[in-house]
Amino acid sequence: MQTATTLEVLRSGVDALRAEGKRLALVPTMGALHEGHLTLVREARAHADAVAVSIFVNPKQFGPNEDLDAYPRTFAEDCRLLEAEGVALLWAPTVEAMYPGGFATNVSVAGVSDGLCGAARPGHFDGVATVVCKLFNQVRPDVALFGEKDWQQLAVIRRMARDLDLVAPYADAIVGVPTVREADGLALSSRNRYLSPEARAQAAALPQAMRDGIAALMAGSAVAPTLAAIEAHILQAGFDSIDYVALADAASLRPLDGLGDAPARLLVAARIGGTRLIDNIAVAAPS
Numbered sequence: 001m002q003t004a005t006t007l008e009v010l011r012s013g014v015d016a017l018r019a020e021g022k023r024l025a026l027v028p029t030m031g032a033l034h035e036g037h038l039t040l041v042r043e044a045r046a047h048a049d050a051v052a053v054s055i056f057v058n059p060k061q062f063g064p065n066e067d068l069d070a071y072p073r074t075f076a077e078d079c080r081l082l083e084a085e086g087v088a089l090l091w092a093p094t095v096e097a098m099y100p101g102g103f104a105t106n107v108s109v110a111g112v113s114d115g116l117c118g119a120a121r122p123g124h125f126d127g128v129a130t131v132v133c134k135l136f137n138q139v140r141p142d143v144a145l146f147g148e149k150d151w152q153q154l155a156v157i158r159r160m161a162r163d164l165d166l167v168a169p170y171a172d173a174i175v176g177v178p179t180v181r182e183a184d185g186l187a188l189s190s191r192n193r194y195l196s197p198e199a200r201a202q203a204a205a206l207p208q209a210m211r212d213g214i215a216a217l218m219a220g221s222a223v224a225p226t227l228a229a230i231e232a233h234i235l236q237a238g239f240d241s242i243d244y245v246a247l248a249d250a251a252s253l254r255p256l257d258g259l260g261d262a263p264a265r266l267l268v269a270a271r272i273g274g275t276r277l278i279d280n281i282a283v284a285a286p287s
């Protein structure tokens with residue numbers, strides 16, 4: 001595995017892979033790698049001949065009172081894991097390499113960025129879109145993979161990639177990978193490392209409440225009381241607060257007040273012991 005920390009080294013690594021005729025996949029991450037990330041890397045191998053992974057804790061997507069400084073950084077262990085997965089290229093820029101002095105550009109995706117995490121974390125998706133746009137231009141992959149755990153992020157990136165012609169013109173150049181979960185249903189997340197043993201045990205109530213709510217919707221329960229019941233379940237399990245519990249159109253993320261023919265998604269963000277967790281699950285219309 002070649003590790004690049006400057007754009008010059010990255011470009012020569014990408015050029016060398018291209019000279020060998022290789023189709024290239026990119027898996028963008030913020031490091032502190034877990035089985036969810038490694039699943040993206042394995043899936044990437046099915047879409048390309050060579051896999052590039054980026055590790056960059058992107059300051060632009062953290063709000064002023066968020067966990068940028070505390071965010072887990074486990075670079076040596078991350079390198080070991082990626083090497084074992086046969087990753088060809090690791091792109092690990094410094095903040096100065098990504099955002100040189102005078103950097104003044106912002107990529108903002110209207111509509112799909114506005115609600116849910118976009119409302120709870122103002123500016124977050126501008127930060128994500130800006131850095132992912134740069135990553136695409138830096139690596140120029142044929143295909144890029146993202147986790148469905150961050151469903152709204154995936155929708156934002158798909159919109160941006162289409163609007164700005166950022167990746168090769170394949171309809172499926174942005175690949176979403178289903179959420180990898182612990183045995184008790186909790187979605188794997190780098191931020192799970194913040195949880196105390198007690199909070200970690202309580203956190204399994206989040207996907208459980210979502211599954212119960214989806215079962216109620218499928219059985220014909222009305223949306224508003226079902227969302228209220230999910231909130232109550234999560235708070236009763238020990239969560240401190242809820243950013244949102246929402247039923248939304250899976251593609252546009254617009255809120256829904258009933259199930260129709262278009263795919264729907266139940267999305268939740270809630271806080272426990274100072275840690276913000278997100279999750280989402282597909283909701284099928286009752287047959």
Ligand SMILES: Nc1ncnc2c1ncn2[C@@H]1O[C@H](COP(=O)(O)OP(=O)(O)OP(=O)(O)O)[C@@H](O)[C@H]1O
Pocket residue numbers: 028029030031036037039040145146147148149150177178179180181187188189190191192
């Ligand atoms: N459990 C998971 N299953 C599938 N993909 C995942 C999972 N967790 C993260 N990913 C994906 O890995 C990529 C990198 O995510 P990131 O490095 O932010 O990790 P994370 O676990 O989501 O961290 P955080 O705790 O900050 O949300 C993203 O595309 C994200 O959706």
Ligand SMILES: CC(C)(CO)[C@@H](O)C(=O)[O-]
Pocket residue numbers: 028029030056058061128131132150153
């Ligand atoms: C896509 C991403 C790497 C951009 O910083 C980040 O938001 C993440 O890890 O999900």
Ligand code: BAL
Pocket residue numbers: 061062150
């Ligand atoms: N995986 C999402 C990155 C973030 O929360 O900033």
